[in-house]
Amino acid sequence: MASRPIQIILALTTLLAGLLFTRAPLMMASEAPKSPWADGPMKLIATPLYETKKTDMYTTGASHMCMLHNCIIRGYNSIWHQAPHVADADKPDFINYSLTWHKFVQSHHDDEEANLFPKVEDQLADKQVWEESHKEHESFLDGLAEFKTYLTTLPAPTDFSGSELRRIMESFRDPFETHFHNEIKTIAEMADHPRAPAPGTPEETAAGLTFKTWGKTTVSKAGMLDVVPFFLLNLDRTVEEGLWANWPPMPAPIKWGMVNLAGSWHSGWWKFSSCDANQRPKELYARGTEPAEAKSAEPEL
Numbered sequence: 001m002a003s004r005p006i007q008i009i010l011a012l013t014t015l016l017a018g019l020l021f022t023r024a025p026l027m028m029a030s031e032a033p034k035s036p037w038a039d040g041p042m043k044l045i046a047t048p049l050y051e052t053k054k055t056d057m058y059t060t061g062a063s064h065m066c067m068l069h070n071c072i073i074r075g076y077n078s079i080w081h082q083a084p085h086v087a088d089a090d091k092p093d094f095i096n097y098s099l100t101w102h103k104f105v106q107s108h109h110d111d112e113e114a115n116l117f118p119k120v121e122d123q124l125a126d127k128q129v130w131e132e133s134h135k136e137h138e139s140f141l142d143g144l145a146e147f148k149t150y151l152t153t154l155p156a157p158t159d160f161s162g163s164e165l166r167r168i169m170e171s172f173r174d175p176f177e178t179h180f181h182n183e184i185k186t187i188a189e190m191a192d193h194p195r196a197p198a199p200g201t202p203e204e205t206a207a208g209l210t211f212k213t214w215g216k217t218t219v220s221k222a223g224m225l226d227v228v229p230f231f232l233l234n235l236d237r238t239v240e241e242g243l244w245a246n247w248p249p250m251p252a253p254i255k256w257g258m259v260n261l262a263g264s265w266h267s268g269w270w271k272f273s274s275c276d277a278n279q280r281p282k283e284l285y286a287r288g289t290e291p292a293e294a295k296s297a298e299p300e301l
């Protein structure tokens, strides 16, 4: 028979697991979206693998980047749609959901500039390949900073105004959308760069590994308990005829744990996500009875 301390540990573990389980995203209600959903107003991006059927490593790298960008875009859209409809009691969670989106975008941007871009520049021996991307990054950073400042300086969560958050989001929507779309093209077009490594060479393998390695760590580095669940709960694996049904490639129990165990930590935040625990689109949580745009905004005091 197990000794007393072990029995206690077992009992506590079971209790904790049970507690986490009831808070896990898999326990959240999920219905297929009927109202306006997170595929707009910011447009999602088609992956180059799906669009061009090319399979070189730049097309592949660009497509994986595209999957990440689409999670960020669904995140933006989920915030934009729900902002005017959040009940006072849900405002603390919504603020934290929105701040997690900000953290995702900020870390994504910083990790590109610090790690991915310099490596690719070296491999192609070309300091200009990301020139447009650098410029585009600068074009939305002020708006992104204002988004965070607004959410972190509210006197109280109930002071949150959905129309004010939308105003800020709209101030950087165009440059943000342009950038998130263009960067995918930039990467895919590297296949035609004069110094792109020839297929089958070790240089090509190394270049492919650069994107792969970066993609593998960039989200988990940003935060296991916030950015990872945000990413996996805004990931739609039903797109493009099932091409992405098992993306990102990881053992199913690990993915399950990242969604349902890591995701139970801040479970209240994830009710606002655009996809459910199985990475399928779900109806947004906070929504008006009329189309969001037709509904009058909260009065500004």
Ligand SMILES: *[C@@H]1O[C@H](CO)[C@@H](O)[C@H](O)[C@H]1NC(C)=O
Binding pocket: 091, 092, 093, 095, 096, 157
């Ligand atoms: C967001 O979450 C953090 C960490 O759980 C918490 O300390 C903070 O009060 C939350 N913010 C709001 C506005 O509720």
